[in-house]
Amino acid sequence: MIVSYYSEEAYAAHVAQPGVQAVLVKGGKWDGLYKTLTAEGIDLSAYDYIWLPDDDIDTNGEAIETIFGMAYEHGLTVCQPSLTPQSYFSHFLLIQCAAFRLRYTNYIEIMVPCLSREVLLRALPLFKNTMSGFGLDYIWCRWPESGAFRCAILDEVAVFHTRPVGKHLKAAMTGAGLSAKGEEGELKEHFGLRGRVVPVAYAAIAADGTPVTGRYRIGRKMVAYWLENLTAFRDRGEAWRKAIQILKRQYVKKVEMTILKAREPA
Numbered sequence: 001m002i003v004s005y006y007s008e009e010a011y012a013a014h015v016a017q018p019g020v021q022a023v024l025v026k027g028g029k030w031d032g033l034y035k036t037l038t039a040e041g042i043d044l045s046a047y048d049y050i051w052l053p054d055d056d057i058d059t060n061g062e063a064i065e066t067i068f069g070m071a072y073e074h075g076l077t078v079c080q081p082s083l084t085p086q087s088y089f090s091h092f093l094l095i096q097c098a099a100f101r102l103r104y105t106n107y108i109e110i111m112v113p114c115l116s117r118e119v120l121l122r123a124l125p126l127f128k129n130t131m132s133g134f135g136l137d138y139i140w141c142r143w144p145e146s147g148a149f150r151c152a153i154l155d156e157v158a159v160f161h162t163r164p165v166g167k168h169l170k171a172a173m174t175g176a177g178l179s180a181k182g183e184e185g186e187l188k189e190h191f192g193l194r195g196r197v198v199p200v201a202y203a204a205i206a207a208d209g210t211p212v213t214g215r216y217r218i219g220r221k222m223v224a225y226w227l228e229n230l231t232a233f234r235d236r237g238e239a240w241r242k243a244i245q246i247l248k249r250q251y252v253k254k255v256e257m258t259i260l261k262a263r264e265p266a
Contacts, residue, residue: 004036028131028172029054030110037124044117048072051114058160066157067114070102074205077116078108078140078151085232085239087161092242093199093249096158099225100204103153103218106255107199110137112159118145126187131173132180135187138197142260149203191260198253219250 003022005011011024025032049068071079082096110133141151204212226243233239
């Protein structure tokens with residue numbers, strides 16, 4: 001395990017443990033990960049999967065083992081654990097829905113992605129010049145190494161996102177004269193994308209192991225589960241509104257999973 005610190009104070013307080021390597025790399029998450037994972041002595045060929053969580057994720061070793069195990073079992077190349085109902089979130093679709101073991105999707109968030117070695121190696125050069133990583137979340141689901149039925153939200157395992165989304169990042173980027181929106185725009189231009197990708201679940205494996213197909217059927221099962229468990233959420237009214245929004249999106253939003261290739265420089 002590598003703990004990549006961006007705070008000198010936190011790095012100084014690190015307690016050494018067997019099998020844990022600590023490094024101090026200032027900057028954002030993604031440019032920091034580039035420096036960390038390309039450093040001398042790091043051999044990525046030794047790993048099948050690499051999990052890249054934010055620093056405000058509450059979880060444990062058993063959950064991490066489940067992430068890796070499910071990725072291997074289902075032949076996934078891009079996946080993530082779902083988020084607990086108490087989590088701060090950007091996309092409600094990523095909240096745990098225990099009616100399923102996993103849901104296949106067109107979108108894996110930059111918060112807690114688990115990448116196969118092949119996907120990570122393709123993505124790594126893109127990390128170099130981005131603090132935010134904005135845009136990676138819907139690009140890495142459409143590479144030759146990933147694509148349809150190889151990207152999924154893992155409902156069998158959930159982690160708790162403890163902090164409001166983007167608060168620390170925005171302050172750090174503003175101080176550096178950068179913006180997440182600007183970085184996202186550069187990445188989209190690099191791959192010839194227009195607009196933003198809306199997360200949709202297009203297939204799933206139910207909790208009992210049976211396959212589930214059809215966006216509408218999955219949408220109804222998701223919303224039924226969330227509405228039956230509203231008491232688990234921090235804000236029940238928000239959860240109700242977001243669940244209904246997800247149902248609408250399952251009906252009207254397209255799922256674009258054609259393979260993306262970077263544009264050649266002009």
